[in-house]
Structures are given as structure tokens and as C-alpha cells.
Amino acid sequence: MRRLRLTFLLWAGLGVAAGSGCSKDNTLPAEAPAAAETHLVNSTLIGEYSTTALAGRVSNIPIAGALVRYPIRVYKLTYTTRNTDGQPVTASGALLVPVTTTALPLLSYQHGTIRPDDEDRAPSYYSASSEVYSAVLVLASTGYIVSAPDYIGYGASKALPHPYEHGESLASASLDMLRATKEFCEKEKVTLNKKNFLLGYSEGGYATMALHKLIEEKYPTEFMVTASAPGAGAYHKSAFADYILASTQPLNFLSTYVWVLDTYNRVYGINRPLTYYYNPPYAAQLQANPFSAVPDRANELFTTGFRTGILNKTDAAMAAAFRANDLHDWQPKAPLALFHGTADDYVPYFNSEDAYRAMRARGATQVSLHPIQGGNHFTSVAQYTLEALGFITQYY
Structure with missing residues (x-):
């Protein structure tokens, strides 16, 4: 309980930078064959951070420093994935690894909308304006190995147009980053346990939903989703x-x-x-x-x-x-919490409400809807991060 309470305090203070932001009933095989090829191309150490340095980074947030548990190392990974035309491309992302011999869960963090002229906010740049720089970094220090894909169109693939709100490629780029992360961990003797969590807000919420659907419908033994908490995604x-x-x-x-x-x-x-x-x-x-x-x-x-x-x-x-990009009407198996501001005038609340109703109608028993009363797309971020982290911590 103490760990959960401190998590609430940290994320309520930090928040997560919001973005300026799958057909209904396709019959899919229970599981596609796991890809035989490797995905990891290269890994580069971006930085190493002691618990003292991490606590100092959030010193302006009450009690946040007390949540810091492990030193962390941050890496830029490059990896292979496929573009919207099916052609292989090299993509990138950030990997945040706590320094410990304890087996830890894997968390895939999908970022929100980034305009091409502001691309240094992408995770692998690890700039002060990036979502992974403070809040997600401290989350990793609490005991999550965090995989944060840039998506196609940023980082190593910045010469390509970003397929904005294209569910299939957001999901595949995120999944292939998870695969590269596993390969990295095997190579570097970083121990993963078998739990996998998914988080993201705005475009990241939509990408999180797409990733959850892809994993459960095609790759349920390669990665079993433990719990996911998408926020304010345009699912319908x-x-x-x-x-x-x-x-x-x-x-x-x-x-x-x-x-x-x-x-x-x-x-x-x-x-x-x-x-x-x-x-x-x-x-x-x-x-x-x-x-x-x-x-x-x-x-x-x-x-x-x-x-x-x-x-x-x-x-x-x-x-x-x-x-083809509707993600509201399918049956998730793992616990899934939908968070959304009721006064969101960017991505209207009905997107999450429609998803909740459609999923429950299909028999999904572990789907829950969490309205953020009176919150718009931006004012809801702090409450989303607080409640989403509380939700997944139940399954830690």
C-alpha cells in the first residue's frame, strides 16, 4: 500500500505530457507464428542515473524522491519493423532499465501526439521535453523495465511520414520494440518476469489499445498482457x-x-x-x-x-x-481500464464509452470505464496518470 500511495503522489505531481493528441469483427488466427528473425539492430547507452540524481530531478514534487528505488540506465534501441507498405524499416525507441538482479515486469509506454517539427520529444531523443524524461523515468526506477517506441516517422525513421492514428502500424512498431527489448535483455542478462503492462494517453492511448488487441489476437503466448490502461484514445x-x-x-x-x-x-x-x-x-x-x-x-x-x-x-x-482503424469493438481478455475526460473536446468521451459498451456486449468481463468528470484532453492528464498507475499496480 505504501508503494501504491507514493506512486499516486508522484504521478499526480508529474503528470504525462499529452499530445497536442482493426475492423469490427475480423476473424483472426489464435496466434500467428512467432517471428524467427531478430529485431534488435543496435543499442546505445544514453545515460546512467543514480537514485540521488533521480530524486534530485523530481525534488520539486513532494515525496517523489522517496519513491525512487533503483538506479536506472537509459538506452536508445534501433530495431527492425515494417512500414505501412509492408517494407522493412529501421525504427527506434528508448529503453529504461532499473539496475537490479531482481526479475521485473515489462511496461510498454506509447507516447502522445508529436508534430514532425517537434520531434525531439520522441523517447529516443531523451530530451527534457520528452514524456520519458521525468515521469516515465521515475516509473522505471520504481521497478518497471520500460519500452518506449518512437513509432515510425521519428528518431531513426524520421525521414518517413508518421502514420498518424494508423492502428496497425502503431501496434506493430510497438510490438517490435518489445521484441527488441526482450532480445536486449537476453543479451545483457537483464531478468524479466512474465508480466507485461501497457500505458499511453491520447495517440498513445489509441496505440496502447491497438497493441493490446494485436498481442491478444495474434501473439498471446509471445507476450501475455497482464493489464493495460489506455487514456483518451480515438478508438471509434x-x-x-x-x-x-x-x-x-x-x-x-x-x-x-x-x-x-x-x-x-x-x-x-x-x-x-x-x-x-x-x-x-x-x-x-x-x-x-x-x-x-x-x-x-x-x-x-x-x-x-x-x-x-x-x-x-x-x-x-x-x-x-x-x-479498418476502429478499435472499440472487440473482446479483450486481460484487465483493461479506459480513462477519459468527460469534457474532452479534442477526442470526445464517447470514444471510450463506445468501447466499454461494445466490449462488455462481447463478454469482456475485465473492462472498466473511468470517467474523469469535467476534464478536458489536457486537464485530465494528471488524474489519468495517477489512476492508471494505481490500476496497473494492482497486478504488479
Whole structure:
């Protein structure tokens, strides 16, 4: 109980930096054959941190230093994974390893939205603005071996476009980072126990859900999920698209929704010109700069033809892309806690509510919904981290 209480205090103070952010019923084999090839390409020691140094890093947070248990070593791993076109690529991530001979659990931490012009926030850069720099680092010191993938499009693969909110590649990049982590631990004689935890918020929440689904449906003996706690993910993409395109109210985050649309247009080979999706002058502006400013009303930004096609269900190609990225309707076996602010105007609360209802309807008995009353996408982060860590600590 003392360990759990201290964890609450630390994470309530630190929080986790939020992002500026799988079809319904596919029949999948019980388990695909485990990959025979190795994934780890290289490992580089980034830094070693004593318990004194770790406590000093969080000295402004009451009692946080008392939670520090182990010195840690931080490594940058490079590893092989596959891009959205199936071609092999070299990706990267950060690995945080407590210095101890005790067998410890593995925790896969999926980060939130990072714009390409702010990519030094990716885990392997290990900069002060990175999510793994303070809060996740201290989590590792409490007794978790933390695998934190950069995803495709950052770090070693920064020359490639990031497949934003593409469930399949977020999951596979995270899984292959876990595989590389296991190979590293075998090589360096780091002892893992058999517990595997998953955490992430915003895009990281969506990636966490995608990873959980991939592991349980295809690789349940290679990695058995002990518990996962995704926060504020856009799990019901089809309903989310309808919500955006039917809205007559200002939406503060249309530029990131544009990023999702651009990803699906490219990844699924739809390849329509931007003039199909966007009104002038925004189509030309987005062609020149995909992150240029856009209006906050959907009817001003998106063409009538595109909006009508989605809302009337006549745009078969894009509707199929949204359905392929729906992650709300499946049956998880491991304990799964859904956290979400009820006043989230970036990723609306219904994404978690729809997932909870659909999963329970499928017979998932260990799924729970944890509303963060009155919290928006950013103010909910501290409570998410506090409660999510409390949730997984039950299974430590």
C-alpha cells in the first residue's frame, strides 16, 4: 500500500505530457507464428542515473524522491519493423532499465501526439521535453523495465511520414520494440518476469489499445498482457469522423484531424487530390504546408461533396479506412481500464464509452470505464496518470 500511495503522489505531481493528441469483427488466427528473425539492430547507452540524481530531478514534487528505488540506465534501441507498405524499416525507441538482479515486469509506454517539427520529444531523443524524461523515468526506477517506441516517422525513421492514428502500424512498431527489448535483455542478462503492462494517453492511448488487441489476437503466448490502461484514445474512428463532419460548432483541433485524413488517404491508396477534401484556399495551403492554419468550422474547411459522402455512407473507400482503424469493438481478455475526460473536446468521451459498451456486449468481463468528470484532453492528464498507475499496480 505504501508503494501504491507514493506512486499516486508522484504521478499526480508529474503528470504525462499529452499530445497536442482493426475492423469490427475480423476473424483472426489464435496466434500467428512467432517471428524467427531478430529485431534488435543496435543499442546505445544514453545515460546512467543514480537514485540521488533521480530524486534530485523530481525534488520539486513532494515525496517523489522517496519513491525512487533503483538506479536506472537509459538506452536508445534501433530495431527492425515494417512500414505501412509492408517494407522493412529501421525504427527506434528508448529503453529504461532499473539496475537490479531482481526479475521485473515489462511496461510498454506509447507516447502522445508529436508534430514532425517537434520531434525531439520522441523517447529516443531523451530530451527534457520528452514524456520519458521525468515521469516515465521515475516509473522505471520504481521497478518497471520500460519500452518506449518512437513509432515510425521519428528518431531513426524520421525521414518517413508518421502514420498518424494508423492502428496497425502503431501496434506493430510497438510490438517490435518489445521484441527488441526482450532480445536486449537476453543479451545483457537483464531478468524479466512474465508480466507485461501497457500505458499511453491520447495517440498513445489509441496505440496502447491497438497493441493490446494485436498481442491478444495474434501473439498471446509471445507476450501475455497482464493489464493495460489506455487514456483518451480515438478508438471509434467511424463515429468520430461523423461527429467532426456533422459539427456546426467551432472545433479547436481540426489541423490534427486533417493529419489523420492525410494518413488514411495515403496509406490505403485512395490518393485523392486535396481539392477533393478541402475548400479553397485551404487545399492549396495544405498542399504547401500540411500543418498550416485551417478554420475551426468543418463546413468551411471540408468540401460539401466529401462531407456528404461520409455522412451519407456513400464514400466507400474512406469509410473502409475509418472502419479498418476502429478499435472499440472487440473482446479483450486481460484487465483493461479506459480513462477519459468527460469534457474532452479534442477526442470526445464517447470514444471510450463506445468501447466499454461494445466490449462488455462481447463478454469482456475485465473492462472498466473511468470517467474523469469535467476534464478536458489536457486537464485530465494528471488524474489519468495517477489512476492508471494505481490500476496497473494492482497486478504488479
